[in-house]
Amino acid sequence: MVVPAHGTSNAALPLVSIANFEARAPDLFDRLRRDTSLAVAGAGPATRFVLDYHAARLCLVDREAPRTRPFHVDLDRRADVGGPDLLRRAIGRGARRVIDATAGFGTDAVHLARRGLDVLAIERCEAIAALLADGLSRMADVSVRRRIELVCADATNLLGSRDADVAYLDPMYDSPQRLKSKPRRAMVLARELAGEDADAADLLALARQRYRRVVVKRADKSPPLAGDVHHAHRGRTVRYDVYIDRGGIPA
Ligand SMILES: C[S@@+](CC[C@H](N)C(=O)[O-])C[C@H]1O[C@@H](n2cnc3c(N)ncnc32)[C@H](O)[C@@H]1O
Structure with missing residues (x-):
């Protein structure tokens, strides 16, 4: 099974193949196939990445880096970032659904779920969604896991179909600071798999039509995705731009 990359100019080319996926995780596979546009482009080509199971975890194997450990998503081990909880503040104290x-x-998504919010998590890159689904399924904290619903889809097809207090966007962007502030490997792999989010401004415009409050994460020195930011929460390396609209009209 082969999944093309998303968001890249070579989106038609297979980047990831899936080994043992259907047999080892039939539920996950069925869910992804049912809920998504999982693209199956035939079997067998030599792709750079392979999704495979190692030690009962879905892993991403980079065949161009044979000495690196297979990558998997571990949501239990992630420590909260110290300092003020800027994301929570940007989402707003009254919000319950994001x-x-x-x-x-x-x-x-896990950070917000840990703070009691119900999160609809949308990811359009099938390989990333599969790794995240597997990470969620292994989470020890079931109460947090239950607050997160993962859908593999392009968010532009779903925004507006679900009620929420806030829409949150963290599109891919270039920033030396960001490379320091996130686990580098996850970032690099996400970029390899998903490519650039060149359509991020369109996603923001749509989100603003559908939800009163929209929060966008940016590198601190990056320009806002849209000029009319209502207010921002600034950290050392990141900034959360908050847009507040009333019926599509900036407040
Ligand atoms: C920088 S990463 C997000 C990191 C995430 N906030 C976290 O905490 O791990 C950006 C992700 O957004 C996804 N993405 C971008 N545009 C999207 C869209 N329109 N619909 C769904 N997913 C999208 C990309 O595939 C990529 O995986």
């Missing part, structure tokens, strides 16, 4: 429209490997 749509994380760019879920990636789920750090932010």
Whole structure:
């Protein structure tokens, strides 16, 4: 089974193949196939990445880096970042339901779920969604896991179909600071798998039409995705831009 990369100019080319996936995790496979546009492009080509099981975890094997350990998503071990909880503040104290429209490997979704929010996590890259689904399925803290619903889809097809107090966007962006502030390997792999999120401004525009409050994570020195930021929460390396609209009109 072969999954093409998303968001890249060579999106038609297979990047990831899946070994033992259907047999070892039929539920996960069925769910992804049912809920997503999982692209199956035939079997057998020599792809750079392979999704495979190691020690009962779904892993991403990089065949160009044979000495590195297979990558898996571990959501239990992630320590909370110290300092003020800027993401929680940006989401807003009254919020209960959040749509994380760019879920990636789920750090932010889990962070919010740990703070009691119900999170709809949307990830369009099938390989990333599969790794995240597997990480969620292994989470020890079941109460946190139950607060997160993962859907593998392009968020532009789902925004507006679900109620939420806030939509949260963390699109891929270039930043030397960001490389320091996140686990480098997860970042690099996410970028390899998903490519650049060149359509991020369109996603923001759509989110703003559908939800009153939209939060966008940016590198501290990056320009905002749209000019009319209502207010921002600034950290040392990242910034959370908050957009507040009333019926599509900036507040
Ligand atoms: C920087 S990562 C997000 C990291 C995430 N906040 C975390 O805590 O791990 C950006 C992710 O958003 C996904 N993405 C970008 N645009 C999307 C869209 N329109 N719909 C769904 N996923 C999207 C990309 O595939 C990529 O995995």
